[in-house]
Amino acid sequence: MAYTDIAKGILKDNIKSAIYIDENAREFNQDTATLTGAAEENLSLELYTKFKDSGVSLESIKYTSGNEANVGWINYCLDNRDLILLDWHLDGQSGEIQSLKILDKIIKKQNIHFCVIYTSEDNLDDVF
Numbered sequence: 001m002a003y004t005d006i007a008k009g010i011l012k013d014n015i016k017s018a019i020y021i022d023e024n025a026r027e028f029n030q031d032t033a034t035l036t037g038a039a040e041e042n043l044s045l046e047l048y049t050k051f052k053d054s055g056v057s058l059e060s061i062k063y064t065s066g067n068e069a070n071v072g073w074i075n076y077c078l079d080n081r082d083l084i085l086l087d088w089h090l091d092g093q094s095g096e097i098q099s100l101k102i103l104d105k106i107i108k109k110q111n112i113h114f115c116v117i118y119t120s121e122d123n124l125d126d127v128f
Contacts, residue, residue: 015114018058018083020047021102023090025060040087047085056083063090068101077102078109088119 024040028048044060051058067073078084084106090098099117106115 011114012054015056015082017081018051018056018085019077019081020044020058020060020085021063021077021090022060022087023063023092023095025062027060027062030062063087063098065091065098068098068105074102074105078106078112081112083114083116084112085116085118088117 022040022044024038026041026044048058048060061077086099086102086106087095088099089095090102103115103117106112
């Protein structure tokens with residue numbers, strides 16, 4: 001069995017609940033009149049479908065400024081989750097500090113074993 005097959009099996013067996021955090025995410029209860037046409041709104045739906053087809057529950061959460069300091073919001077997003085998909089730029093082309101504050105809370109959670117930081121940033125050295 002190849003390494004990638006083993007890795008995929010581990011992920012499939014261990015990820016059952018995920019959350020997608022982005023300032024442009026489309027929440028599933030969001031009124032369509034409030035949609036902005038952001039690419040992340042469509043990405044929310046695409047991710048939901050792909051995760052559902054893989055047997056993983058995914059929730060999309062729209063980040064708003066200050067959420068990283070809201071204990072209730074943090075607990076809701078991080079409790080009982082196996083995977084976090086976190087936008088690097090939580091405020092347009094900035095918001096890295098907010099992402100880092102959330103990431104700090106993620107790494108302190110015993111239940112979260114997987115976190116993906118994603119970005120449209122061309123220079124990934126800046127992210128690293």
